Amino acid sequence: MICVAQLMVVLDTTVMNLALPSAQEDLGFTDADRQWIVTAYLLVFGSLLLFCGRLVDLIGRKQTFLIGLVGFAGASAVGGAAVNFGMLAASRALQGFFAALLAPAALALLVTTFTDPKERGKAFGAFSAVAASGGGLGLIIGGSLTSSLSWRWCMYINLLFVGIAVVGSALLVPKQPKTRSARLDVPGVLLVSSGMFCLVYGFDNASKHSWGTPSTWGFLAAGAVLLVAFASWQTRAAQPLLPPRIVVDRNRGGAYLTMLMVGAAMYGIFLFVIYYMQNTLGYSALKSGVALLPMVAVTAVSANVGNIKLMPKVGPKPLVSAGLLLGAAGMVWLTRIDVDSSYAAALLGPLMIAGAGMGLIYSATMSTGTSGVAPQDAGIASASIQTGQQIGGAIGLALLNTMATSATTDYIKDHVQGRPTPSLIHLATVHGFTTAFWWCAGIFAAAAVICGSLMRRGPLQTPTAAPAQKPSEPETARA
16 A cells, blocks of 8 residues: 555656647647646645655654545546646646655655565565556656546546545554654744745746746755755754754765766656656657556566565675766767667667666665654655655756756767757757766766765664654654
């Protein structure tokens, strides 16, 4: 049930990407408005994750899980029945809010339910496989539904997921306690939510306009100031929203930083590979989605092997390092693409290598980022992992899109004679893609050095002692 809910949340970050042209034609909104169908979801989701993560601990994990499921279903139904742009954009924003509630609740339930080491490894293996491959599955499902039915089914499909998850969790998931003595850190919520909003919005503007526009650098500067103020406040708050003890642990801090950097580099796969297949090779939405299936399958296998077989023996450090290096190798291989490359020769191998790396990374970071935390902190620790991925994605989209666009423009300037020909434009576009792949490889390689060095050697300590901690543990730790 937890994996079904997580699949729905991750899937909806990409499922509408391939459906946007059809939705735009049907509802008649402009190209400038089109970006908000994706941005509205990501802005609200990324901004409210830490706030909703703490709500999970305060209200109760099962309760917030069910609230998130029902709310997400309602927002999806409104989006599927949308009759204009405003109705669709509002439904996507509502989806983002309930996704911010649902995502940390799902991972927190996983952390507190599966305490036996063997069962925990299997559970995290399944969850990591869904989290790592959900974006690719979103592209596959979005392309399939848009081609065979309608873009509206990219929203309606969530009702099926929610129906399964609600019935199953109501019957099978045990009731979870809430932290009765804790209070919500209102100043912390305001600072971090507004700071995250400014960062995500600023990077989104950079990807669509330029770094020099006030709507880009102004929001980025404001976001940085607000987050610095939030970090300072957390060291002084009586009951901080994000207790510093969660982040300063080397393994957990390394896991959060890994998700931040991987979130940035992953856009090389889910954005530019799709563009290359559709715009250069002429693949349909459905065909380009199916082309990602081998990567999704390898990711699932790698995540399960990593969590069940490798994590108990070697710990997260080797898995994170190896996974990041595999990601870098896959990106370097992708730089060999050309305007007439074949799928088998140019895409299949690097996608499978990158998929294997992603499986190892997620298998290590998902369990490490929540390892050793007290039950009353499971929600906020889970939200911290998801926050890193969302901010990383916003950074990656802005950075890589800028680099690819600049490389394409420079290539045309250097090679044009008279007016640009279609063949020159294709060559320039592919050059932009390969430039982005080199940057992705650099991000993966840098993350392997930084995050691999930060994490400690050896297996994680078993979490069986966590439930025994006293409710007053946070106050004792501060004292």
